[in-house]
Amino acid sequence: MNNVYKAYYSSPIGTIEIKGTLGGIISLYFVEENIVSSNIPDCLKECIQQLDEYFRGVRKEFTVKLIIEGTEFRKKVWYKLLDIPYGETYSYMDIANAIGNEKAVRAVGGANHNNKISIIIPCHRVIGASGSLTGYGGGLWRKEWLLNHEHKFK
Known part of the structure; x- marks a missing residue:
């Protein structure tokens, strides 16, 4: 694998660690440490710019290159998540049906849980069938914030 580069982005809801290579982004996670990147690798600058635009409410779709690795089933789920429009939500059942x-449904939840590129692959847009907010690796409060943020700028 190519060299893996890392940078941190200070979002309104916490620090985000971004990892990528010259070929694309491989992970994007919330971290509890308050770390600031002073020297951002060139291959991550576009991602940070797009995150900044997203959090300012001016970007509704990410265009950075992604390196999506996982089982065929999980990749099928993650690619389907990329189809969920900004500001909308789908249920786990909706995703299961969409992938045939x-x-x-449970396996879709597992794939969501193992999504390594949060926000860009919008697992926060997947909710329970009853409309309830269920599971989010970054914490349910962040999931709620992201959904409210997108609804505000929809």
Whole structure:
């Protein structure tokens, strides 16, 4: 694999660690440490710019290159998440149906849980069938914030 570069972005809801290579972004996670990047690798600058635009409410779609790695099933789920429009939500059942496997609701939840590129692959837009906010690696309060943020700028 190519060299992996790392940078930190200070968002309104906490510090985000971004990892990527010259080929694209490989992970984007919230971290609890308050770290500031002083020297941002060139291959991560576009991602940071797009995150900044997203949090300012002017970017609704990310265009940075992604390196999506996982099982075929998980990749199928993650690519389907990329189809969820900004400011909208789908249920786990909606995603299972969209990938042609209505019995895979739990597995869709597992794929969501293992999404390494949060926000850009918008797992925060997946909710329970009842409309309830369920599970989010960055914390339910962040999921709620992201959904409210997108609804405000929709």
